[in-house]
Amino acid sequence: MVSEKCLRKVILNSDVYTLCVQHALTTEKQEIMGLLVGEVDDIKCISKISACVTLHRSDKQPDRVEISPEQLCTASMYADQLSKKLDRPMRVLGWYHSHPHITVWPSHVDTRTQAVYQTMDPLFVGLIFSVFQNDSRSLNNLIQVTCFQAHQGASDLERTEVELVIQNSPFENYDLKGIADLPRILIQEEVECHDVKDNDTQDELANIHNDSFKTLALVHIVSKLSRPLCDDLEERLKTVNQRIRTLENLKKELQKR
Known part of the structure; x- marks a missing residue:
């Protein structure tokens, strides 16, 4: 109910x-x-x-x-x-x-x-x-x-x-933590998933095959997620620094008045 x-x-x-x-x-x-x-x-x-x-x-x-x-x-x-x-x-x-x-x-x-x-x-x-x-x-x-x-x-x-x-709201530290945690969690999922598959077989070729797919999955996370996130955060940092400089100049003008 x-x-x-x-x-x-x-x-x-x-x-x-x-x-x-x-x-x-x-x-x-x-x-x-x-x-x-x-x-x-x-x-x-x-x-x-x-x-x-x-x-x-x-x-x-x-x-x-x-x-x-x-x-x-x-x-x-x-x-x-x-x-x-x-x-x-x-x-x-x-x-x-x-x-x-x-x-x-x-x-x-x-x-x-x-x-x-x-x-x-x-x-x-x-x-x-x-x-x-x-x-x-x-x-x-x-x-x-x-x-x-x-x-x-x-x-x-x-x-x-x-x-x-x-x-829209101020960018908080816990938002930054959530963004930083996302690639780490996805990597942990891939590692655990492939480790379980590796434990199911003792065949060396199968283990090499699984390791190759795990590497591809991790490279995908880095190239498609981690790097774009870093680029986005760098651009956000530039914007924030520019805003700080603008506000500091405005503060100086107001103090003169």
Whole structure:
């Protein structure tokens, strides 16, 4: 039974949005997922998401993802650490996952999963990022996002769209940590996946073959994710330094006046 209490609006930090999209674009063969952290106004039913936790996938599937209780506990501990650091009540507010090559709309499995989370927290929300979808008119890659909750319909569970606002905000240290953690988590997934395969065989040629594919996977992460992220952060640093210089000049002018 899904609670009648539901969200009215979700305000998503622009840096968190960027991190979620970058995470979704890391693979077009499996779904990825993570948890959303922030503050919630229980009276107005408005959530403000300002951080996210990238989850380690122990099982890669092209059509579904799941959150283990251990991962939910880890995200809750991270939210508690942020609460103490920022002196604000932070908690796990929702989850996000990707839909590579398919529409952004939640499947029946997504809706049932969302309903289960809402039994623990009626304001828990789900975000879905549709990636690697081609626009036949512009021939460009489309990226779409939807924000939803679940409610009990006349005969079955139904999804309810929630207003989503992407808001510019200062670049925080925990956003930087999330960006830096993403390549590390993906590398850890690949190493563990290939190590399991290596343990299944004693054939030397098979081990060499598996090592070659592991190397290719790691090179792909570095070339397609780590290097672009570094380039993006360098450009962001230049922009921030330029803004600092502008503000310092403005401060000097105001002091003269």
